[in-house]
Amino acid sequence: MEHARHVFRAALVLVVAVAAVMLGRGLLVPRSYGIYGPYRADNVGEQMAVREPRHAGPAACAACHEKQATARTAGGHRTVSCEICHAPLSAHVRAGAVVARMPVDPSVALCARCHRRIAGRPEKFPQVVLEQHVEGALESGVCLGCHDPHSPKP
């Protein structure tokens, strides 16, 4: 035993070093790292639950607003989601309860985003030169004087 002490010391140092590396690795590398690949597997679940979906689609709106929903599906705006002109459903309803009034934007700018004649739009898409189409000022609400936004006629 006496003449093997130096080996004992060297082995002890080795064991301590290995344990330190493993302890350090255990503390620094995230628990789920490397299960599916070189990334933290837990993040996949975190990304799924990052937040509740905010847009719900027209069907959710139809549950309460039947009149507008029926008009929309019958008219020229049947492919236009309610949430485009108003706001995501989560701005109005959360967990089944109304949290705020849905914004209604009657401005010309809202209609103009789609229907102002500009370079780039497909020719057959309905669009107008605002200055020629509207008599007088381009003030808020002027489009709604003639067009029903839920079911516009050309």
Next chain:
Amino acid sequence: MPESPSPTPAAPAPEDPARRDFLEQALRLAGGAFVFFCGGTAAEAVSGAAGEAYNWDEHRYAYLIDTEKCIGCGSCVRACRAENDVPDGFFRTWIERYVVGPEGSHVDSPAGGLEGFPPVQTAFTPTKSFFVPKICNHCKETPCIQVCPVGASYRTRDGVVLVDGQRCIGCGYCVQACPYGSRFLSPRTHTAEKCTWCYHRITKGLRPACVEVCPTGTRQFGDMKRDDDPVRRQIERERVAILQPHLLTEPQCFYLHLDKEVR
């Protein structure tokens, strides 16, 4: 060289029982420590990762954009902003307008198309003009994941390229590596951000917000593992293009009626 036996035949070494014991015990100890540190962590984590109801092996998502249908209204850009809290001045998706003539071409994207597009005057006479929505291509061979030094960027088994904000150190290599300009460093978190195809929506069976609101059907989202998927059928049967095919990144965003001017 053949092994050279030692000139003098080795005398049977005087075995030291203590040394052998020690080595055996040290080996056991090291092995035990190894199992303790490695085994304990992996087994726990597998369960919580991919959720219960959703199986990512059953899906492989793809995105299809028909540039002939886009009217440049910017609803998708606004929806993305509202759905994902995208910081002002940055975009996970945006729209570009190309105005092209024989003498030149003009490309613009005012605020990413967030509030639509104004009329445009060009010095040349344009012969064609069109909008092109852009988004992360969720490439199969991603440059962005390859350059990440900390394993923060990865591709899920259902084909979505994501960034782990906890791992990301904000070095910005991936932002530079992406040839499509799809990533940015968030001024809020100082980590890389990008389109996730609304991973929190698609794993619940919903469509990404940009696809959900698109009024013309320009943007479509599909699942290549579903037999009856209309997007899969179009990608398989129509003539589809991808952006910058020479880079061999294998984008999973496909374009219909893509013009040669588009990069």
